[in-house]
Amino acid sequence: MAIKKMTPKKADTKKTAAKKADTKKSEPKKSASKKTEVVKEVQKTSSTKDMHGFMKKIEARNPGQKLFLQAVQEVVETVWETYTSNPVFVKNNILERMIEPERVISFKVTWVNDKGEVCVNRGYRIQQNSAIGPYKGGIRFDPKVDESTLKFLAFEQTFKNALTTLPMGGGKGGADFDAKGKSEGEMMRFAQAFMQELFRHIGPHTDVPAGDIGVGAREVGYMFGMYKKLANEFTGVITGKGLNWGGSIFRPEATGYGVVYFAQEQLKTIKESFKGKRVAISGFGQVSWGAAKKASELGAKVVTLSGPDGYILDEKGITGEKIDYMVEMKLSNRNLVKDYADKFKVPFFPGKKPWEVKCDIALPCATQNELNEKDAENLVKNKVICVTEGANMPCTLEATYIFQKAKILFAPGKASNAGGVSTSCFEMTQNATFSGWAGSEVDAKLQDVMKKIHQACVDHGKEKGGWVNYVKGANIAGFMKVAKAMCEQGVV
């Protein structure tokens, strides 16, 4: 199979009005006191007085951290019964200990821009949980990055990594750095300055970062180069490396491929497949690209992509050179999906989201909270059968409740997008053994991991009547593994 590199990601030069508006959407708008009917309905059945008391304590300790609290609430609601019915877990106060990060590192990043001005950014590394392996999770460079965003991502990552069955703890990091409009030199100086501080907190057996939004092979390269110089050693301290210097084949496509492999397993449970299905995808970054490629390979028709500026609808299907063009769009520094509409003469819907389009399968692959209650209602009304998250927490809590109420196939990102971090672990194994695996071997291992994660969700999430609650299944499976390891390791 021909491998087309998605990365490096380049700086953008424009900031659109649509993007600015989108920034506001990143945090959920509704406060806890203004819950919608669907939220109240679900909470009536899934919660207890004690659970509310527990959540109040967590909210008081993390004031204003909406994204983090959203991620915690989803987990607490689904694992509460399992947790409280296990006296050893309760005695060890496992849930509260799992929610509190082991370490929150915040640091200053100073660097000099092309005009000779000294700039200051804030960098972070959240080392969430190391019960089952070294901290592992990506680095995000995005102006919206803050402690709440990274704590939500590190918390989710802990469950995701546990689900992979591979020995990785949970972590996440990043900086409030806006790559748009930055020159190549500025990108390098920033990435190097970031690593000048981060290097003292990471290591191949301590914490192994990777890429995420705004961090592709180029930025990974600059960070690795600085680490190697400071530590004076060549180790697998970061994943997503170039193929020539320790990277794994298929790492760029792994997350998107894994999402489709997971959805394929979900579809099998209702005797369906991708063949002949209409698929709506959001975003046009690395995850969307891999998902579009694999879904079309499996015979589906991918009809949408989106960007901060709106979405495109391609009724002929996004295949071949059109998928390759996604890479060009990312590298153009423009960050506009409208370019696709102009090139291939298809309709563009400014400021809109693809969830208004009729589809059988929806793969939200752009960013957190990009699919809300109204979008979920639209999809259900249009008879969607499967929604599989490619991004981290792209569906709001309200949206997930709508999907669950409609009893469609719905998978949370912590299960369905775990193919990326799994392939990162394959990269760590190759580095540790000074070896390089063939593409077919990596792809076979990736498929195997996604099947196992799916099975774990089914084992822990199957309800009366056969419908699988993948959110519950993923949370309980991940929770059990980390909780048992924490108990066995004592109070540390």
Ligand code: NDP
């Ligand atoms: P990329 O930076 O490659 O792509 C994300 C793209 O989505 C960017 O172009 C971004 O624009 C755009 N975008 C942002 N907000 C919106 C929006 N509301 N609607 C449409 N497009 C939008 O990131 P990745 O593909 O790597 O990551 C996407 C998601 O997948 C994230 O949630 C990430 O955490 C998750 N993920 C990624 C993994 C990986 O291996 N890369 C692994 C597991 C999860 P802009 O740059 O302006 O924000």
